[in-house]
Amino acid sequence: MATVIIPTPLRKFTNAQSTVQLKGETVAAVIKQLVTEFPDLKKHLLDEQEAIRSFVNVFLGEDDIRDLDNTATGVNEKSVISIIPAIAGGRM
Amino acid sequence: MVIINENPLQVMIADAIKAFPDECCGFLFGKEDAAGNRIIESVLPVINSKEGDKRRRFYIAPKDYVKAELYAVEKGCLLLGVYHSHPDHPAIPSEHDRVAAQPFFSYVILSIVNQQYADIKSWQLNNDSQFEEEIIQLNKIEIWQP
Numbered sequence: 391m392a393t394v395i396i397p398t399p400l401r402k403f404t405n406a407q408s409t410v411q412l413k414g415e416t417v418a419a420v421i422k423q424l425v426t427e428f429p430d431l432k433k434h435l436l437d438e439q440e441a442i443r444s445f446v447n448v449f450l451g452e453d454d455i456r457d458l459d460n461t462a463t464g465v466n467e468k469s470v471i472s473i474i475p476a477i478a479g480g481r482m
Numbered sequence: 483m484v485i486i487n488e489n490p491l492q493v494m495i496a497d498a499i500k501a502f503p504d505e506c507c508g509f510l511f512g513k514e515d516a517a518g519n520r521i522i523e524s525v526l527p528v529i530n531s532k533e534g535d536k537r538r539r540f541y542i543a544p545k546d547y548v549k550a551e552l553y554a555v556e557k558g559c560l561l562l563g564v565y566h567s568h569p570d571h572p573a574i575p576s577e578h579d580r581v582a583a584q585p586f587f588s589y590v591i592l593s594i595v596n597q598q599y600a601d602i603k604s605w606q607l608n609n610d611s612q613f614e615e616e617i618i619q620l621n622k623i624e625i626w627q628p
Contacts, residue, residue: 398551398561399584434585445582447544454544474547477564478532479579479589480505480539481571 392420392469399475403430417448418461420471435473447474483519483617484588484604487512490525491620495599497527498567498592504536507566509550510588511559520562520588520616526553539578540566563588563604570595573603575613583607588616 394410401408405428412427414420421442425432437443441461448455449472455463465471490510497506508527514520528549532541542564554561564587568574573593575583583589585607593601604616 397547397584398554399586402586449544472548474544475584476544476582477507477542477547477584478540478582479566479576480532481568481576481578 391467392465392471394420394424395470395472397473397475400431400434400473403434404428415464416461417450417455417463417465417471420465421448421461445476445478447476448472449474483619484522484590485519485619485621486522486590486602487621490522491602493525493527494565494590494592494602498569498594499597499599501530501536501567501569502594502597503569505530505532505538505540505567505569507540507542507564509553509561510563510565510590511550511554511557512562513560514562522562522588522590523559524557525565526550537569563590563606565590565592567592567594573601575605579605580607580611580613583611583613589613590618 391413394412396404396408412420412423414423435446442448450463507530508525510522510525512521512523528542528546530536530540531543532539550561568591573591589605591603604618605613606616608614
């Protein structure tokens with residue numbers, strides 16, 4: 391079980407919920423549960439290989455999961471997972 | 483429609499001119515009315531954290547994104563989008579802008595030409611992940627130029 395914080399631009403896919411409680415023992419399991427519960431989120435979080443999209447950051451507490459064990463990082467009932475959009479762009 | 487109040491407009495223009503020839507970036511806050519119009523009441527400039535050429539690219543660090551979400555909670559307003567500048571380039575989103583864009587957010591782009599404000603436009607992704615221009619209304623008295 392973990393708490394997932396949904397960023398503002400994705401809340402229209404979670405019935406306006408800003409946090410969601412989900413089961414799972416790893417980040418991957420929690421994310422899978424999230425997109426199962428809210429299928430419209432999937433294309434905004436995962437790529438065609440079901441990996442986290444490059445423009446999405448996932449933090450466990452204050453740590454980027456890329457600095458931990460990525461999506462294999464373990465979670466418990468006190469874990470807070472934040473989905474943080476990578477905001478980027480620029481002219482051609 | 484995106485209605486931009488005078489103060490946030492002036493802050494964005496000042497940020498874009500100060501950053502020139504680099505791109506500036508920041509967040510848009512405000513409210514939505516019953517008709518779906520967005521009123522931009524304040525903005526939060528943040529550092530362009532792009533490593534390398536900031537004249538053509540911008541990147542907002544995750545810690546600054548979190549700061550923006552907290553700002554919206556503290557002020558009791560909505561995080562409505564992102565602004566950035568296109569130095570010596572039209573206020574039209576590039577493919578780089580589109581690929582990284584988030585749903586729901588308004589993307590305000592300021593065109594700065596020769597270090598002078600030239601244009602402002604707002605864009606939002608449609609359901610096919612393509613940008614559509616949003617009608618913009620500027621609540622301003624006079625555009626400030628240094």
